[in-house]
Amino acid sequence: MNRRALHIILPLITGTLALAAWHMAVKYSGSDIFPTPMEVLRGLGELAQQGLLLKYIVASLFRVSWGFGLAVLIGVPLGLVLGWFRPAFAALNPFIQILRPISPIAWIPVAILWFGVKDTAPVFLIFLASVFPITVSAMAAVQNMQQVYLRAAQNFGLSGFPLFRRVIFPAALPQVITGIRIALGVAWLVVVAAEMIAVNSGLGYLIIEARNAGKRYDLVVAGMVMIGLIGLLLDWLVRSLEKFDEVRWGYGQR
Amino acid sequence: MDNANMENIITVRDCWMSFGSTHVLERINLDVAPGEFVCIVGPSGCGKSTLLNIIGGFLRETKGTVAVEGAPVTGPDPGRIFVFQENGVFPWLTVEQNIGFGLLSRPAAERDERVKHYTSMVGLTGFERSYPRELSGGMRQRVEIARALAADARVLYMDEPFGALDFLTRLKMRADLIRIWQAEKKTIVFVTHDIEEAVQLADRVLVMTKRPATIAEEVRIDLPRPRDLDSPGYLAARDRIFSIMGMDAHGGGAV
Ligand SMILES: Nc1ncnc2c1ncn2[C@@H]1O[C@H](COP(=O)(O)OP(=O)(O)OP(=O)(O)O)[C@@H](O)[C@H]1O
Ligand SMILES: [Mg+2]
Numbered sequence: 001m002n003r004r005a006l007h008i009i010l011p012l013i014t015g016t017l018a019l020a021a022w023h024m025a026v027k028y029s030g031s032d033i034f035p036t037p038m039e040v041l042r043g044l045g046e047l048a049q050q051g052l053l054l055k056y057i058v059a060s061l062f063r064v065s066w067g068f069g070l071a072v073l074i075g076v077p078l079g080l081v082l083g084w085f086r087p088a089f090a091a092l093n094p095f096i097q098i099l100r101p102i103s104p105i106a107w108i109p110v111a112i113l114w115f116g117v118k119d120t121a122p123v124f125l126i127f128l129a130s131v132f133p134i135t136v137s138a139m140a141a142v143q144n145m146q147q148v149y150l151r152a153a154q155n156f157g158l159s160g161f162p163l164f165r166r167v168i169f170p171a172a173l174p175q176v177i178t179g180i181r182i183a184l185g186v187a188w189l190v191v192v193a194a195e196m197i198a199v200n201s202g203l204g205y206l207i208i209e210a211r212n213a214g215k216r217y218d219l220v221v222a223g224m225v226m227i228g229l230i231g232l233l234l235d236w237l238v239r240s241l242e243k244f245d246e247v248r249w250g251y252g253q254r
Numbered sequence: 255m256d257n258a259n260m261e262n263i264i265t266v267r268d269c270w271m272s273f274g275s276t277h278v279l280e281r282i283n284l285d286v287a288p289g290e291f292v293c294i295v296g297p298s299g300c301g302k303s304t305l306l307n308i309i310g311g312f313l314r315e316t317k318g319t320v321a322v323e324g325a326p327v328t329g330p331d332p333g334r335i336f337v338f339q340e341n342g343v344f345p346w347l348t349v350e351q352n353i354g355f356g357l358l359s360r361p362a363a364e365r366d367e368r369v370k371h372y373t374s375m376v377g378l379t380g381f382e383r384s385y386p387r388e389l390s391g392g393m394r395q396r397v398e399i400a401r402a403l404a405a406d407a408r409v410l411y412m413d414e415p416f417g418a419l420d421f422l423t424r425l426k427m428r429a430d431l432i433r434i435w436q437a438e439k440k441t442i443v444f445v446t447h448d449i450e451e452a453v454q455l456a457d458r459v460l461v462m463t464k465r466p467a468t469i470a471e472e473v474r475i476d477l478p479r480p481r482d483l484d485s486p487g488y489l490a491a492r493d494r495i496f497s498i499m500g501m502d503a504h505g506g507g508a509v
Contacts, residue, residue, distance in 0.1 A: 143480035149343040151338065155310075156335075171346070246346045247346070249346060249387045
């Protein structure tokens, strides 16, 4: 069997088995609250018909785009600068290391205090969650850059911005993209948590609302499934960045 | 070539180097005349790369003076290109982009011409669009050599540039390097641990001692080029260096 077929057929088999096991488990336990896969699918259909599915997905993606986009715009340059200039690193790294382990969830009360329950609060939380992985990986990428690239570049007379553009940035890029990928995963994780508290649309809101307004667990699980699928899609999108020739050297042989 | 009546292009005086408490170089003195081909040999870990990196401006000596082309060395210079022992080819650029890296200020036509010339010289025609990760270690080394030669530097510092090449390629690269050196009147400082290579290439071979290293002796190789590897002069020079390093030419140990 070739590799491609392997990567399509095996997941299909495990997926089918998992769905069957899920179905059986619900049937045999006799639960009338927890849905079977079919009921979840029907729930999804219902949401799609009401136009809510698309609306909630767009709402969640909108918040992630803003929070994550701002994190990339600020985190990448900040990380590169911190990795290059030792004084900047010395001045700011301790704060970053203190702020970094604080879960975005812990920021929720603060976010509500500062931004109210408008869209700004979840965007802020997503920004917080993703800016640290991006900054730290860009910083490490520059600090761990092979010295010989820097020496070769300086030997050819590069300094200042040309040195940065032609050597430091491309040398750091593979690790920067890895950081971006991790950050997008975290951002998606956080948007759902953030929407459970502060807003009235989005997939996180759907999950909480479906439970509170009538124990609609088929819709709860439908929301979870959508979150998973979209997460997979986002990861696949960033991962396809790693295929470009300019960065492929940075990921070992796979 | 007689450097007594010529201004030296490289002068190292009483140079010492330590990394923390590791003393690597001790009281190094050396002169290189313009257009000279000097090889530095010595046991592994003795400080050959360290010395070359100091001359190249990448490391600061702990004590002493190092001057190149009439001025103290304060950093690297585009007129003096270094070929690194650990491959310095940029993995995000193709072979031709790497080879043309030092030529971006030149007109495009001239740049393409030089890139093409040196690509074919190192035998990489057909691989212009390849990325370094698609090449073998020896091919990557040839990319770096071509990049250094294409940059048209006055001085070349080469740190074991042929280390990863097979025997035949190495012979060809040596011949090419000698040809370019003769045609373009470059000054070359070449580090190797291969004594035969040093004797085949150099006007003068500097033999370093174990760490903390100093220059034990210099051996002048006054043989016409291309060199006959069976001539008595060649064999005598080679055996002399072997004996300075405490070996005989047949692999025997210290005497
Ligand atoms: N940056 C460094 N920090 C500490 N020690 C170093 C550093 N660079 C080199 N050394 C030490 O200096 C000594 C000389 O190293 P160097 O690389 O100059 O040797 P070499 O003669 O080029 O060896 P080889 O033939 O194996 O390339 C070694 O003992 C090495 O451990
Ligand atoms: Mg070395």
